[in-house]
Amino acid sequence: MFTTTPVTSPEIIAGFQALSEPLRLQILDLLKEQELCVCELRDRVSVSQSKLSFHLKILREANLARSRQEGRWVYYSLNLPQFLQLEQYLAQLRENATMQPANQCSQDYS
Incomplete structure (x- = not known):
């Protein structure tokens, strides 16, 4: 039997997408x-x-960085509360993971 995964919030998705780039x-x-x-x-x-x-x-x-303008310069800093939200999502995922074995496939994909 398949269970549906709740849709993750757009903020969580944007955060992890932003973290996927080395630069x-x-x-x-x-x-x-x-x-x-x-x-x-x-x-x-x-x-x-x-x-x-x-x-x-x-x-x-992605709300991971904040910017502020001072004169003609723009300064950037981390938005730490957003990192906490991503950490909490991962912690909840880890805590709720049941890791059941796979069911036998009923279709032949060969």
């Missing part, structure tokens, strides 16, 4: 120590401004 993980790793402006991030990850902006936009849309 975005590198950006988050830099932000774990301090807030950084775009120019500092660009210099540290050695990518073009447009590529960096694209990835920062994804992190903001």
Whole structure:
């Protein structure tokens, strides 16, 4: 008998999708120590401004990073409550996993 999995919230989906890109993980790793402006991030990850902006936009849309403008500079920092939400999702998944053996297939796929 098949059971349906509840639909995961769009925030959870966006968070894990954002974490699936190595450059975005590198950006988050830099932000774990301090807030950084775009120019500092660009210099540290050695990518073009447009590529960096694209990835920062994804992190903001996933609510993993926050931005604030000060004069003509934009500063980025981690949004730690969103990371907690992802951690709680994983903890709940682990706690509720029953890991039953597979059922015998009734169709021949050869």
